[in-house]
Amino acid sequence: MILAQGSERVPTGRALLVAQNRQLFVTFTTEKMTSSILVTGGAGFIGSHTCVALAAAGYTPVILDNLGNSDIRVLERLARISGSAPRFIEGDVRDRALLDRVFAEQPIAGVIHFAGLKAVGDSVADPLTYYDNNVNGSFVLAAAMKAAGVRTLIFSSSATVYGDPDSSPIPEHAALRPANPYGRSKLMVEQALGDLQRSDATWRIALLRYFNPVGAHESGLIGEHPQGKPNNLMPFVCQVAVGLRDKLSVHGGDYPTPDGTGVRDYVHVMDLAEGHVAALKHAEKQPGLTTLNLGTGEGASVLEVVKAFERASGQRIACEIGPRRPGDVPAYWGDPALALATLGWRARRGLDQMCADSWRWQQGNPRGYEPR
Secondary structure, three states: OOOOOOOEEEEEOOEEEEEEOOEEEEEEOOOOOOOEEEEEOOOOHHHHHHHHHHHHOOOEEEEEEOOOOOOOOHHHHHHHHHOOOOEEEEOOOOOHHHHHHHHHHOOEEEEEEOOOOOOHHHHHHOHHHHHHHHHHHHHHHHHHHHHHOOOEEEEEOOHHHHOOOOOOOEOOOOOOOOOOHHHHHHHHHHHHHHHHHHHOOOOEEEEEEEOEEEOOOOOOOOOOOOOOOOOOHHHHHHHHHOOOOOOEEEEOOOOOOOOOOOEEOEEEHHHHHHHHHHHHHHHHHOOEEEEEEEOOOOOEEHHHHHHHHHHHHOOOOOEEEEOOOOOOOOEOOEOOHHHHHHHOOOOOOOHHHHHHHHHHHHHHOOOOOOOO
C-alpha cells in the first residue's frame, strides 16, 4: 500500500490501520497478488457476501463504505470465512478526492458498485437525499473511474425499475416505469451508464437488476442486521423470531394476489453474490453493456415467506396486517433466462434454505455484530 507523507501507521496484529486526513484505511497483507476489485458499500449486506464470493473466485476485494448502514466488525467475520479480510476504506462514494487516492494507491481492475440508499418508503419521504446518494454518487464514481482508466463496472441496480409490471415473470425488455424515487434513482443511473458506454466502447458495464435479497452466509457469521427499524421483510421476521420485536407489520393485505399480501421474487444473497462475480468475469472478457435480471423466476407472498420461516425456525411469527405502503406494487418476479444464457448463472438456493440461513445468522447474532 502506498501512503502519502505524514500518514500514521498503527499496528494491530495482522492488520495495519492508517489514519490519513480523517479517513480510516485498513489493509491486510496477502501472500500473492490477485486482481483488486473495488466494492463500494462492501461492508453492507449484499456487499459483504459478494466479498466472500470474490475471494473464493481468486479476486482481492477492496471495500469503500461510509458505515451508514453497515458495521466495521464485519471485516473480522470476512477474515474468518475467507482466510483474510479485504482492505477497508471508510469514506463516501461522493468524495472524489478520496476516490482519486484509492485508484492511485493500487491497481484496481474493476468496480462493483453497491453504495447507495435502498428503502422505498424513505425515498418517497425524502427523494432529494436518494437522488444525491444514488445518482450523484454513481456519477462521481464513474468520473473517477474514467480519470483512472478503470473501465469495468458492475452496477447494483434493482427490479424496482420495472414498477408495476404488465405481467410476470418480467424480462429485461419489459417497460421501465418505476413507481418510487428509489426505483427512479436506479433507472437514472442505468440510463447514464448506458450513455457512457455508447460514448466510449471500451467500457465494460453490467447492469444487474435483482429482486429481493434474503438469507445469509451458510456459516452464520455474516448476514443482514439493518440499523434502526428494518425496511425489508426478512430482517423484520428474524427480529420477531428472536424477540427483538413483538410482531411483523404486513404492508397491505388486500392486493390482487392469492392471499392478499405482496408477492416478490426472493433470492438468496449468496446466489446474488455469485451472480455479481459471474457478471464481472463476463465483463472482463468483452467490452459492452449487459443488462440482466438476477432472480429465481418464482414469486412468494409475504405470508408464504412467514410460513417458510416458521418451518425453518420452529418459532411462531405474530403478524398484523396494516395499510399498503406508498410506492409498493402488488406482485412481481423476474425472468432469469438471459442471465443463465449469458453468464451461466442461476439461483440454486430455495426459499427454505433462505429462511434456514437467515435464522442461523439471527439466532447466533441476535443483535447483529453487537456482542451478545
